[in-house]
Amino acid sequence: MSEEKWPGPKGLIPVTDGREDDANVHNRRYLDHMLVEMRVIDSVKPDLHTKIFGRTYDTPLMMPAFSHLNKVGENGRMPMEEYALAAKQLHMLNWVGMESDETFARIMETGADTVRIIKPFADHNTILEQIDFACDQGAVAVGVDIDHIAGKDGGYDVVDGMPLGPVYFADLKEYCQHSAVPFVAKGVLSVTDAVKAKEAGCAAIVVSHHHGRIPCGMPPAAMLKDIKKALAGSGVAIFCDGGLASGYDCYKTLALGADAVSLGRVILKPLLQEGADGVIRTVRQLNNELSEMMMYTCVPDTSSFDDSVLYEKQL
Numbered sequence: 001m002s003e004e005k006w007p008g009p010k011g012l013i014p015v016t017d018g019r020e021d022d023a024n025v026h027n028r029r030y031l032d033h034m035l036v037e038m039r040v041i042d043s044v045k046p047d048l049h050t051k052i053f054g055r056t057y058d059t060p061l062m063m064p065a066f067s068h069l070n071k072v073g074e075n076g077r078m079p080m081e082e083y084a085l086a087a088k089q090l091h092m093l094n095w096v097g098m099e100s101d102e103t104f105a106r107i108m109e110t111g112a113d114t115v116r117i118i119k120p121f122a123d124h125n126t127i128l129e130q131i132d133f134a135c136d137q138g139a140v141a142v143g144v145d146i147d148h149i150a151g152k153d154g155g156y157d158v159v160d161g162m163p164l165g166p167v168y169f170a171d172l173k174e175y176c177q178h179s180a181v182p183f184v185a186k187g188v189l190s191v192t193d194a195v196k197a198k199e200a201g202c203a204a205i206v207v208s209h210h211h212g213r214i215p216c217g218m219p220p221a222a223m224l225k226d227i228k229k230a231l232a233g234s235g236v237a238i239f240c241d242g243g244l245a246s247g248y249d250c251y252k253t254l255a256l257g258a259d260a261v262s263l264g265r266v267i268l269k270p271l272l273q274e275g276a277d278g279v280i281r282t283v284r285q286l287n288n289e290l291s292e293m294m295m296y297t298c299v300p301d302t303s304s305f306d307d308s309v310l311y312e313k314q315l
């Protein structure tokens with residue numbers, strides 16, 4: 001696999017090594033093996049507007065929860081502010097990952113509707129404080145990336161000197177009750193966790209393995225059908241990410257059951273090279289590809305996806 005798709009300096013930005021235990025490899029393979037039948041009679045140019053957390057956005061594509069992109073560009077802005085500006089201009093939902101309250105406040109100043117994802121810190125007070133800060137700043141939703149627990153040494157991970165820890169069901173329940181805005185469990189890759197997140201009171205889950213944190217992980221999109229069935233009628237929104245590199249990948253993930261999808265490394269290179277302009281160009285391209293595929297399959301709007309158009313090619 002070419003590094004072109006997963007750009008960035010090794011160490012800072014995860015780069016797939018192409019080994020069989022790298023979940024990114026299986027993810028790519030799964031998406032590539034999903035083929036689509038054609039339904040063009042009665043098809044029209046689709047409407048991409050999508051309701052997320054009760055607000056209507058121009059697309060079901062969302063910005064990623066990125067972190068650690070702190071290098072300020074010549075214009076004085078950090079990459080996380082740049083893609084927030086792109087989100088605002090494209091009228092799409094913005095997400096951010098681990099960052100200080102100060103950085104989060106700067107991102108909110110862009111005016112982009114933003115979801116804050118907080119690390120599963122061992123110190124739960126930090127989580128509660130960051131939830132409160134996000135709510136005060138006007139975040140649309142908050143959440144925890146529950147899949148970032150294990151480190152490579154077999155213990156709890158430590159990020160920027162901050163120890164991470166377990167997220168028990170009772171913790172998740174507390175965060176949901178504590179938050180003044182909808183709470184999201186990011187990093188669900190099983191029906192078991194999806195049901196626990198629902199029972200804890202989460203308003204949404206992100207079906208994801210966080211760019212392949214878990215070795216040998218199932219492709220997130222492959223888990224969607226079962227998770228959707230398990231959460232049917234609950235009102236819990238199901239989002240998904242994982243190696244979406246084109247609007248066609250986004251289409252397949254939406255057809256498989258995601259209510260909206262998160263972009264990730266597909267915007268990293270244009271973001272780091274060109275800032276907001278590069279992100280805007282990339283997202284427009286992805287929206288066009290999504291729209292094209294919806295036209296080929298007679299899907300008039302984002303609430304009308306149908307997985308019966310998909311066929312899994314023999315692996």
Ligand SMILES: Cc1cc2nc3c(=O)[nH]c(=O)nc-3n(C[C@H](O)[C@H](O)[C@H](O)COP(=O)(O)O)c2cc1C
Nearest residue numbers: 065066067097098145210211241242243244264265
């Ligand atoms: C540089 C970088 C930083 C990230 N930081 C976070 C983070 O702080 N919190 C989080 O939940 N996910 C974080 N992620 C994971 C993304 O939100 C997303 O789940 C992941 O990249 C999967 O999408 P992709 O395969 O399309 O890249 C980060 C990803 C990258 C590439």
